[in-house]
Amino acid sequence: MTRPMSESQISSSPPDLDLTPWPAEVAQRYRALGLWTGDLLGDIAVQHIGLRPGGEAVIGPDARLTYAELEQEVQRLAVWWRGLGWEPGDYVVVQLPNTAAFVATVLSLWRAGLVPVMALANHRRAEVSAFVAQTNAVGHVCADGLGGANHAALAVDIRSGAPGLVTVLVGADGSHSVARDPRPRATRPRQLPEGWDDLPPSGRVALLQLSGGSTGTPKLIPRTHDDYLLSVRESNPICGTTADTRYLVALPCAHNFAMSSPGILGVLQAGGTVVMAPEPSPATAFALVEAERITMTAVVPPVAMLWLRAANRRTHDLSTLESLLVGGARLPDSVASQVRPILGCRLRQVFGMAEGLVNYTRDEDDEHTVTTTQGRPISPYDELRVVDDHDHDVPDGEPGHLLTRGPYTIRGYFRAGAHNARAFTADGFYRTGDVVVRHPSGHLTVVGRAKDQVNRGGEKIAVVEVESHLLTHPGVAEVSVIAEPDELLGERACAVLVPTGDPPSVSELRQHLHERGLADYKIPDRFIIADELPRTRIGKTDVGAIRHERTLE
Numbered sequence: 194m195t196r197p198m199s200e201s202q203i204s205s206s207p208p209d210l211d212l213t214p215w216p217a218e219v220a221q222r223y224r225a226l227g228l229w230t231g232d233l234l235g236d237i238a239v240q241h242i243g244l245r246p247g248g249e250a251v252i253g254p255d256a257r258l259t260y261a262e263l264e265q266e267v268q269r270l271a272v273w274w275r276g277l278g279w280e281p282g283d284y285v286v287v288q289l290p291n292t293a294a295f296v297a298t299v300l301s302l303w304r305a306g307l308v309p310v311m312a313l314a315n316h317r318r319a320e321v322s323a324f325v326a327q328t329n330a331v332g333h334v335c336a337d338g339l340g341g342a343n344h345a346a347l348a349v350d351i352r353s354g355a356p357g358l359v360t361v362l363v364g365a366d367g368s369h370s371v372a373r374d375p376r377p378r379a380t381r382p383r384q385l386p387e388g389w390d391d392l393p394p395s396g397r398v399a400l401l402q403l404s405g406g407s408t409g410t411p412k413l414i415p416r417t418h419d420d421y422l423l424s425v426r427e428s429n430p431i432c433g434t435t436a437d438t439r440y441l442v443a444l445p446c447a448h449n450f451a452m453s454s455p456g457i458l459g460v461l462q463a464g465g466t467v468v469m470a471p472e473p474s475p476a477t478a479f480a481l482v483e484a485e486r487i488t489m490t491a492v493v494p495p496v497a498m499l500w501l502r503a504a505n506r507r508t509h510d511l512s513t514l515e516s517l518l519v520g521g522a523r524l525p526d527s528v529a530s531q532v533r534p535i536l537g538c539r540l541r542q543v544f545g546m547a548e549g550l551v552n553y554t555r556d557e558d559d560e561h562t563v564t565t566t567q568g569r570p571i572s573p574y575d576e577l578r579v580v581d582d583h584d585h586d587v588p589d590g591e592p593g594h595l596l597t598r599g600p601y602t603i604r605g606y607f608r609a610g611a612h613n614a615r616a617f618t619a620d621g622f623y624r625t626g627d628v629v630v631r632h633p634s635g636h637l638t639v640v641g642r643a644k645d646q647v648n649r650g651g652e653k654i655a656v657v658e659v660e661s662h663l664l665t666h667p668g669v670a671e672v673s674v675i676a677e678p679d680e681l682l683g684e685r686a687c688a689v690l691v692p693t694g695d696p697p698s699v700s701e702l703r704q705h706l707h708e709r710g711l712a713d714y715k716i717p718d719r720f721i722i723a724d725e726l727p728r729t730r731i732g733k734t735d736v737g738a739i740r741h742e743r744t745l746e
């Protein structure tokens with residue numbers, strides 16, 4: 194274990210810490226209030242081993258596990274991970290599709306004291322190699338046929354750039370095979386904050402979530418056991434999660450929404466059943482709702498829209514479904530008001546972020562509130578400010594930038610000191626980059642965004658990241674990636690580029706981004722050519738002033 198940073202190291206430039214702790218007196222208050230309990234995420238389901246050993250915990254395409262069987266698998270794997278030489282506190286990139294093996298993997302890594310880094314199954318070389326490099330991960334757990342995903346070639350690629358990395362491939366039947374890069378692993382010390390040794394285990398980093406990102410390198414989000422468990426525990430009564438809940442995971446399982454709002458962890462804590470859907474199409478999801486008697490599920494707005502269209506001529510019995518959670522991007526009011534009439538279930542809007550803060554509409558909210566707002570915060574201890582461009586508070590009813598801090602919102606990104614200085618206020622509020630209106634009831638309506646991101650139906654694209662990859666193409670002199678409206682996705686990505694000579698073709702540009710190892714969802718939907726990129730006074734691309742453009746076919 195590395196030494197904590199000394200005062201002199203901290204004072205010069207913002208330190209690149211693994212975890213920016215809450216100030217000691219704030220942490221003490223959260224503990225005294227019982228918000229932080231000292232429990233560990235790996236034990237989230239243990240009470241149910243005795244209460245309902247035969248109760249179904251997780252159902253996936255790969256396995257059906259009762260609570261007793263899940264616990265057995267978690268114990269077995271926890272020992273097995275440690276047998277690979279992995280030590281408590283080590284980072285392990287987990288990249289698995291929606292399966293029972295995903296749940297067993299994450300819980301067992303926690304049980305072994307390891308820290309999962311939550312990659313998405315559709316991430317590719319650019320993303321995964323960045324996670325491995327940023328965290329100096331000891332391992333990459335990915336799929337070799339599990340749940341229909343195949344990362345075997347990707348894993349070889351990742352290992353070639355990461356000396357000493359251990360790949361664990363999970364087969365379709367849940368079996369594990371191991372490959373280890375023979376070179377010695379670079380030992381890069383963790384950057385632990387002052388007072389780390391005094392933190393209880395529950396106050397340390399439990400997992401690294403992914404940020405939607407607004408910078409060139411995707412930032413990682415250190416969540417602690419205490420703070421993540423709080424958000425899960427408090428989500429359950431709001432969402433009505435109980436031992437009778439049968440929750441369909443229709444989102445990618447590693448996403449914060451699917452994990453914790455109330456998600457997989459909420460359902461396991463309540464003693465309910467998690468059912469994994471391989472993908473969220475109406476055909477697949479409706480069949481699972483009927484077959485597994487699903488009571489609750491969560492989707493992004495475009496999926497909700499597809500479900501509403503398909504349900505008009507439905508062939509499946511969806512009568513067990515009690516609530517549909519929708520979040521990740523703005524749900525149009527007109528779509529929101531169709532959920533109950535067409536699907537016959539309650540709509541719950543969810544406005545959350547992997548950095549922490551989650552808002553839900555409540556059962557007691559009237560129809561207008563449920564269909565026009567994105568809810569109010571989980572906890573009375575969430576602190577929210579809505580401010581103008583100069584950080585002055587604006588009154589309720591007026592749009593402004595949302596800032597937040599509280600018992601489950603991070604105080605800093607993982608090893609990103611300089612970025613943290615911009616992303617957080619001096620007194621620890623996270624600048625969400627969302628523009629909201631707060632109503633007197635405390636509910637928020639999301640009205641815009643002030644961050645360099647495209648929200649493609651809930652999938653977040655950091656425009657700078659895509660621009661920097663496009664700029665490596667010799668035919669691209671200048672480029673700006675912008676959001677444009679899309680009927681289904683809400684937004685899609687459009688690359689406006691100034692070519693160096695004859696413009697490259699769209700297929701060439703797509704192929705270039707693919708070869709750079711970028712995940713497919715980040716590849717722009719449209720490319721347009723412009724003579725020049727007009728700049729605003731502060732040097733940003735003036736999107737409204739782009740002229741002489743033409744769409745590249």
Ligand code: OOB
Pocket residue numbers: 403404405449450454519520521522523524542543544545546547548551567625626627639642648651653
């Ligand atoms: C969820 O988390 P992330 O980290 O992928 O994205 C967070 C961002 C928010 O800052 C906001 O810009 C946008 O996604 N967003 C919404 C929204 N929910 C998220 N924008 C408008 N309306 C909504 N309902 O997306 C996430 C995390 C936990 C629960 C739910 C969503």
